[in-house]
Amino acid sequence: MEQRIIERAQSWATNPYFSKEAQAEIKQLLDSSDENELTERFYKDLEFGTGGMRSVIGMGDNRINIYTIRRATTALAMELLSGKSERPKVAIGYDSRRFSFEFAREVAMTLAANQVEAYLFDRLNPVALLSFAVRHLKADAGVMVTASHNPPEYNGYKVYWSDGCQVTAPNDQNIINHYNSLNDFSKLTTIEFEQGKKDGLIKIIGNEVVDAYFEAVNPYIINRQLGQEQGKNINICYSPIHGTGLIPCLRVLESMGLTNYQVVKEQEAPDGNFPTVTSPNPENPQAMKMVVELMESCGGDIALATDPDCDRIGVALRHQGQTHYLNGNQIGTLMFHYVALNLTEQSRLPENSYLVKTIVTTELMADVAKHFHIGVENTLTGFKWICGKVREHEQNSPEKNFLFGTEESFGYLNHGHVRDKDAVAPLGLIAEMALWYKEQDKTLLDGLDDIHRQFGFAYEDLLCLNYHGKDGAEKIKRIMEYFRKNSGEEICGQQVVKVEDYQTQKVSYLLEQREDPLLLPVSNVLGFTFDSGMKLYLRPSGTEPKIKFYLMVREQAGGDLARAKEAAQQRAEQVVDYLTTRSNQV
DSSP states (O other), rough: OOHHHHHHHHHHHHHSSSHHHHHHHHHHHTTTTOHHHHHHSSOOOOOSSEEEEEESSSSTTTSSSSHHHHHHHHHHHHHHHOOOSSEEEEEEESSSTTTTTHHHHHHHHHHHTTEEEEESSSSSSOOHHHHHHHHHHTOOOEEEEEESSOTEEEEEEEEEESSBBBBOTHHHHHHHHHHHHHHOOGGGOOOOHHHHHHHTTTEEEEHHHHHHHHHHHHGOOSSSHHHHHHHGGSSSSEEEETTOOHHHHHHHHHHHTTOOOEEEGSSSSSSSTTOOSSSOOOGGGGGGGGHHHHHHHHTSEEEEOOOSOOOOOOEEEETTTTEEEEOOHHHHHHHHHHHHHHHHHEEEEEETEEEEEEETTHHHHHHHHHHHTTTTEEEOOOOHHHEEEHHHHHHOOOTEEEEEEEEEEEEEEOOOSSSSSOSSHHHHHHHHHHHHHHHHTOOOOHHEEEEEEHHEEEEEEEEEEEEHHHHHHHHHHHHHHHHHHHTTTTTTTOEEEEEEETTEEEETTTTTTEEEESOOOOOSSSSEEETOOOEEEEEEOOOSSSSEEEEEEOOHHHHHHHHHHHHHHHHHHHHHHHHHHHHHHH
16 A cells, blocks of 8 residues: 555544544554555545535545535635625535535635624525525525435535526636645634634525525426416326435425325435435336336325436336336427427417527437427537536627526426526426327326427437446547447448538538537547437446437338337337447457
8 A cells, every 4th residue: 555545544544623523533543454444535636626526424534424515615716706895605515415504604614704694594495495595696606415325325516606507617716726726634623513604604594495495496387378278187196216306396295286296105205324215216127116116006196206316307108008118208309399289279389589508419309399490409428518608698698588497307497587407397398298199198208209290209228338447447438439430321322412510619510521620628529420310329328338329310200100119219229239339348
């Protein structure tokens, strides 16, 4: 074991700045000569990235704990105080994870010690409520203590800026620079919580902000009368998967008249250990197992589940006696089509409406948007880019009206009062949409088929290849280099006609032999369009040791939707096999 690691660990074990419990935790590792654990905890500092930080909970330099939270919060305070004469304000939210409440209090106490006003929620809440609170309170920033749907041993720290969107340039890099300069924990200051309240520097956020959120999103109900008159006709099963969603999601259903719901009892209480699931991520059918079983046993129509910080929604339903899971592209397409169609029929569609989606989200939505004369904006992967586009239009094109934002990884936003993905208001929208189709003797799958018949069948697949460690990182780099160098090659009989390289910010039209600039930020992403209409995007994951391939296949449905589905799925399987084999050979 490196001497540097031992010295860093010994500093934690002996420095009186750290609590006796923290010292004892590290001393035990030293006494037992636990080389692997000591190395993991001390071989580097916990990194503060562009959106914040996320790590395993525990003591040490490379773990999330009250001391690394204190360091990050001091860096945030330094950025807020630079060049500002008035006392800054920061809203603070937290989810149901282990130590989320304690970490949120530490954020408040550290801000107060640095003469920054801290507005702390009095209870756990979804991330959308934190984003809303930043805007509603006219705060300068926000902090959400969450690790989203990561395993229970993780927690995290997300930073939001004054518009309620995740922090972006130049403030994100400034905070990172401040964080990296704070390499002596003993110089970080904090105060007692009650002292901060007494000094007027720590304030508690109560029901007034939550009530304001529901008042703000209420006008976005599409068919208000339908819910109030027929709401009991749809049998909804819901699970917050031990997270923050229970109270706000049931409140939104109640407010819409959708009162015929049942909740998975074993998963309704907040519990950061997530004892009933392997991973609390509703993107995975395994995480929805209990709510689906409830739906099947009680004759429910639809099963809905939200992740711990309630910013993702999973959907399953009964169709012709079978259970079906919808993917993020299908959910987003259904929601957007429902909003566009009904607002158009009600003559309520705002002029200059626009949709924002990520480049790896289905192009079927763009066809729907074109049909309803709605603009389309594409962004890089990540909801901060979607909300950044909304901010850009607010500032530069105020005549444009944001209608809907979505990404294929189960994130949605159907209103403009939050600047991150929201699972509360959209959950109500999905339930109302299911009722709307049921009143026509249809399910959401029938609705999806109707969309495919009108606009063509769309089939999307996501291939994730994992390559661990240093060798894995080099392997991922080689794969990206291979596809860059061989960007014009045919794949499964389909010829590439367009190449988008977001690293060089160029788009190449191979048949016309011309290039145009790409107007999105620099990112290590490649995109290919084929003569068949198929699209393929690939990028390394920003948080995990994997490379992701996003495949989008289109087939004209005509009168034979079953044939189109089969043809698209067969083509996708061939391409996935090719990508897997070729990547492993590189």
